[in-house]
Amino acid sequence: MTATSRKTNYDRRGKKKVVLFFPTPAFGHYRIELGLAIAVIAAPLEGKYELHLVDERVTPNYEQEVLTNLDDAVCVGISSITGYQIKRGIEMARKVKALNPEIPIVWGGYHPSLFPEQCCQSEACDIVCVGQGDVTFPEIVETLAAGKAPEGVLGSVYWTAEGIVSNPVRPLVNINDVMPAPYHLLDVNRAIMLNQTQNHESIRTIEFHSSQGCPGKCGYCADAQLYQRHWTGLDADRVVREVSHIVKSYNLDQVNFSDANFFANQNRVKAICEGFINSGLKIRWVASARPDTFHRYKPEVLKLIRESGCKRIIVGAESATEPVLQLISKGATAEDHLKSAQTCRDYGIGGTFTFITGFPHAPGTQPEETTEDLLNFIEKVKKISPEIRTKIFVFTPYPGTPLYDLSVKYGMPEPLSLEEWADYNPATLKESVWVTPEERKKIEKINGFYYPFAYPDRNMQMKLNNGGLKKIPYHVLHSLAQARARHHYYDMPFEWMLFKTFKKQTFEPIA
Numbered sequence: 210m211t212a213t214s215r216k217t218n219y220d221r222r223g224k225k226k227v228v229l230f231f232p233t234p235a236f237g238h239y240r241i242e243l244g245l246a247i248a249v250i251a252a253p254l255e256g257k258y259e260l261h262l263v264d265e266r267v268t269p270n271y272e273q274e275v276l277t278n279l280d281d282a283v284c285v286g287i288s289s290i291t292g293y294q295i296k297r298g299i300e301m302a303r304k305v306k307a308l309n310p311e312i313p314i315v316w317g318g319y320h321p322s323l324f325p326e327q328c329c330q331s332e333a334c335d336i337v338c339v340g341q342g343d344v345t346f347p348e349i350v351e352t353l354a355a356g357k358a359p360e361g362v363l364g365s366v367y368w369t370a371e372g373i374v375s376n377p378v379r380p381l382v383n384i385n386d387v388m389p390a391p392y393h394l395l396d397v398n399r400a401i402m403l404n405q406t407q408n409h410e411s412i413r414t415i416e417f418h419s420s421q422g423c424p425g426k427c428g429y430c431a432d433a434q435l436y437q438r439h440w441t442g443l444d445a446d447r448v449v450r451e452v453s454h455i456v457k458s459y460n461l462d463q464v465n466f467s468d469a470n471f472f473a474n475q476n477r478v479k480a481i482c483e484g485f486i487n488s489g490l491k492i493r494w495v496a497s498a499r500p501d502t503f504h505r506y507k508p509e510v511l512k513l514i515r516e517s518g519c520k521r522i523i524v525g526a527e528s529a530t531e532p533v534l535q536l537i538s539k540g541a542t543a544e545d546h547l548k549s550a551q552t553c554r555d556y557g558i559g560g561t562f563t564f565i566t567g568f569p570h571a572p573g574t575q576p577e578e579t580t581e582d583l584l585n586f587i588e589k590v591k592k593i594s595p596e597i598r599t600k601i602f603v604f605t606p607y608p609g610t611p612l613y614d615l616s617v618k619y620g621m622p623e624p625l626s627l628e629e630w631a632d633y634n635p636a637t638l639k640e641s642v643w644v645t646p647e648e649r650k651k652i653e654k655i656n657g658f659y660y661p662f663a664y665p666d667r668n669m670q671m672k673l674n675n676g677g678l679k680k681i682p683y684h685v686l687h688s689l690a691q692a693r694a695r696h697h698y699y700d701m702p703f704e705w706m707l708f709k710t711f712k713k714q715t716f717e718p719i720a
């Protein structure tokens with residue numbers, strides 16, 4: 210379809226439905242994290258419109274659920290981060306347009322926010338909501354329902370036959386002015402059930418978003434583009450109230466905070482922990498922390514963190530080599546990583562430390578840090594506490610970040626359309642990044658098999674110590690994995706191949 214043959218009609222008077230689609234975000238096997246984005250943008254429309262929130266991973270007959278609700282719809286909204294989610298979003302948009310070419314399709318989320326005009330050039334997208342959708346999306350819907358294109362709606366960019374129109378940006382909305390996330394609009398129980406069966410989760414867990422933004426300036430992170438390095442947290446009493454509500458409503462054992470930087474404000478964390486303890490809330494919780502922040506927390510707050518149920522913190526350590534930490538503007542040192550690992554051990558809080566290999570380096574030069582360097586450093590972390598989980602990611606440059614610009618400077622080809630971005634994901638980018646396919650395979654083995662067996666966490670320890678005869682193969686694998694980890698020798702991985710043949714499971718920590 211060419212731009213001029215588009216039939217989008219922004220006059221949606223008399224239409225009563227709003228359809229929101231959350232495509233599968235990741236290629237391969239991932240834990241389902243609730244599509245909170247489509248719920249929060251729908252909250253102000255509840256009661257005024259018939260809402261259809263469809264999550265490709267969770268909603269049975271998701272395609273039918275979108276396509277049978279088009280006739281009376283104001284618009285179809287699609288949420289997307291960069292990569293595979295775009296691919297799935299485009300496929301759905303094409304089906305929508307094939308059935309009803311007039312219906313406006315609105316895209317939002319990190320990726321469309323970075324490339325609004327480029328997205329609107331695609332036949333799959335008519336309107337982009339740039340940045341937060343909490344106020345912008347309801348305004349787009351109300352404008353269309355009043356029969357007009359979103360002219361003047363701050364934070365929106367839209368296609369017209371005469372050209373793309375970019376409205377001024379909307380100033381950041383304070384998260385405390387946003388309505389509570391309407392979990393009841395999502396099929397939460399089914400998402401929990403799917404996670405339990407597909408990921409062998411024994412407990413009931415969902416996500417809660419308690420703050421937005423981050424003051425950090427890590428060179429690989431997309432957060433700064435959306436939130437301009439501005440951190441705002443929900444007030445502690447609101448966090449306690451809303452978390453208590455979802456825990457009761459869905460009979461939860463655990464809440465995962467999906468904040469970019471949960472620990473940014475120590476006073477707030479202290480008040481949240483006290484609130485959990487004083488209200489008698491018995492849950493486990495998990496959140497992300499910066500390595501330079503966590504070990505600097507006061508001992509009395511660290512005790513409260515533990516007592517209030519913090520089971521695990523996720524620490525983005527990324528590198529342990531000074532020039533690389535400088536390159537990526539991490540604002541933390543290898544010493545910080547080790548001190549945060551010690552803090553986890555001393556206060557009985559679990560830790561998952563993530564690392565990234567394959568940061569860009571100029572053509573013809575050697576990398577400042579190899580996977581081998583990271584493995585050496587990880588050994589130091591494991592010496593502090595073998596129970597600390599570690600995971601190595603292969604670097605993928607995300608647009609809107611300084612390291613993406615550097616990668617392009619060093620020769621990485623740049624996708625130039627929404628359709629080209631659809632194939633941009635860590636699993637398919639094998640050719641263009643700074644890690645060889647062999648190296649990737651080795652990392653996959655270490656993450657998913659050798660480290661979990663060499664350094665067993667509590668779950669694995671139970672398998673090693675209980676289970677009658679079944680424990681024998683686990684013990685054999687444990688000894689083999691330990692020997693390999695000690696010598697960094699991962700060639701001829703016969704036990705891994707054997708294990709993969711009989712068991713499809715991966716033990717990769719889900720951060």
Ligand code: B12
Nearest residue numbers: 235246286287288290291317318319338341342431432469
């Ligand atoms: C949950 C999460 C995931 C989930 C689900 C992804 C998703 N689409 O939500 C999972 C686990 C699958 C995931 C995976 C990955 N993620 Co992730 N993830 C997050 C996280 C922690 C929270 C997102 C969230 O739920 N926020 C809460 C909601 C309410 O906010 P929101 O999503 O920003 O939505 C607001 C606006 O964007 C907008 N909006 C969003 N959708 C829509 C739709 C419409 C129609 C409209 C109008 C508006 C709108 O309105 C919302 C309310 O204001 C963010 C970091 C963060 N704290 O934001 C990273 C983040 C989104 N992830 C990111 C990345 C890079 C990844 C990975 C690629 C990491 C990796 N290396 O493996 C993988 C993808 C895997 C793969 N193989 O492709 C980046 C995205 C960068 C980018 N350019 O897109 C982020 C921003 C982290 C970062 N700081 O860099 N992730």
Ligand code: SF4
Nearest residue numbers: 423425426427430469
């Ligand atoms: S600390 Fe985390 S959220 Fe903050 S800038 Fe760095 S990577 Fe992004």
